[in-house]
Amino acid sequence: MIRQLEPENFHKAATVLAGLAAWNVYVTAVLQQTSPGRIYVDSVAQPSSVFAISIDCAYLAGNPHNDAFNAGVTQVLETTLLAGNRVNPADPELCICVDTPAWEPALADILSHWRWPPIWGANNHYIFAKPRLNWRDKLPAGYTIAQLDAKLLEAQGSQLPQTIADSIRIGWQSQQTFLQNGFGFVALHKGELVCWCLADVTVGKKCEIGIETAPTHRRLGLATAVTAATIEYCQQAGFTHIGWHCGQDNPGSMGTAVNVGFVLERPYNFYTFHYDEPGHYAELGRFYFQAAMYEEAADMLEIAIETDESPPAYVYFLAARAMAQLNEPVALDYLQTAVATGFKDWKLLCTLPEFAPYRNNPDFPRQVS
Structure with a gap:
């Protein structure tokens, strides 16, 4: 069971959200209604599980083992934020933070029906x-x-x-x-x-x-x-x-x-969805590439290219880098397309070690003076 609180009842979720509010000013801003937000709870009278949304991030707090509430969060996501009914229409992505690591297995279940996987990230909070x-x-x-x-x-x-x-x-x-x-x-x-x-x-x-x-x-x-x-x-x-x-x-x-x-x-850890499917897969590809997981990066970047009507040059270039790391000949094709769609950092192109085996190829892109 999940219920959306009316703004006049936001204070009822304050105790459960206190841990997150201590280091997320956005949570306090939502509770005090000085910034837009929504709050969902398992019980209006005495909440034990809370899903709160600010214009910056979404938050899960309280009891993570509440299966009925967690199923309700999935439904809320699918019928509101992921369907275009957002707290902040200008924000191109959904970021989710949790108050304890115990939420992470529950979050995996909550997000398991979404059509593309979340991007895991790690942040630091300073005071x-x-x-x-x-x-x-x-x-x-x-x-x-x-x-x-x-x-x-x-x-x-x-x-x-x-x-x-x-x-x-x-x-x-x-x-x-x-x-x-x-x-x-x-x-x-x-x-x-x-x-x-x-x-x-x-x-x-x-x-x-x-x-x-x-x-x-x-x-x-x-x-x-x-x-x-x-x-x-x-x-x-x-x-x-x-x-x-x-x-x-x-x-x-x-x-x-x-x-x-x-x-x-x-x-702390967080999980991100880009509402734009090609953009999400491009970011997921970048995440895998930075982790030196080149096969996964190549797979995600190819999906980004396939699902985008006009992929930007950086996506083709990153796909070329991933394929080059895997010694795949298609790396040269992606590199040529990157240049054709606007890539112009010739200094970077000539210094990246993964492209060394391709530089003697007559089809390797070269700057034209």
């Missing part, structure tokens, strides 16, 4: 402890740091980096909501926004932030400086809980967090 540096000492020459306010957003106009626009659209649903409830700081170089640290969610005195740097401006210390400037603002604004989530495969983000004064609160 800010105390400042470790003055950002003004870390800012490289030629760069300035500014708050991302209404004036700066208007001045950027169409030049605003797409990643920032997407973060505001997906995470806040509108620029107005971001300006009212969120905050952000950016590094500028000759008027261009090249590094940014934005609030992902805020509720009361709690917030979570994230960072990104434009590729051509990395390794200059900008992420550290902009994050430290953002932390300074958070402390002045009275935030007492500042969280940071990042992938365990992102050493740059983890290093930035530690450098500015965050400490590791916990590692």
Whole structure:
């Protein structure tokens, strides 16, 4: 049995969700109804199993051995989120976190009927402890740091980096909501926004932030400086809980967090579905490739290509790399198609070791001057 709570009853799930809320500000935001969300329970009067959904993630908490509730979660997923009725229509994927590892076998059963397998991931959650540096000492020459306010957003106009626009659209649903409830700081170089640290969610005195740097401006210390400037603002604004989530495969983000004064609160696993089938298989292929599981990567990438009307160049290129690792001649075909569809990183192409056996082939792609 599963029941959807009315917003006025969200507080009834607070006890079961307390463990997740302690390190996921989005959960608190849903409970306090400062951010959109849905909550499903096994019992309205006294919940013991809870499925909560925020605009960022979905969460399973409480008793994982409740078969009737778990079957209800499967039904909810199939009739709502996976069918297009989403809390956040702008988000291209569904991420699921659990409060204890005991949920993982149950989650496998819940998702077993979905037509493509979930992507397993590993993240770290950090919590800010105390400042470790003055950002003004870390800012490289030629760069300035500014708050991302209404004036700066208007001045950027169409030049605003797409990643920032997407973060505001997906995470806040509108620029107005971001300006009212969120905050952000950016590094500028000759008027261009090249590094940014934005609030992902805020509720009361709690917030979570994230960072990104434009590729051509990395390794200059900008992420550290902009994050430290953002932390300074958070402390002045009275935030007492500042969280940071990042992938365990992102050493740059983890290093930035530690450098500015965050400490590791916990590692955790999550499961992701891309609502777009080709995109999901492409991401699954990338996951397997990074794990050196080349046969599995090749299989997933071929499905991505078969199910997409116009596969992007990076999918063909990654398929070529996987096939090359397996010494399959079709690697050259995929590589040629990657170049034909827009791949242009000739330096990378000429340095990857898996393509060494193919470089003397007259059909191996070469840059035309």
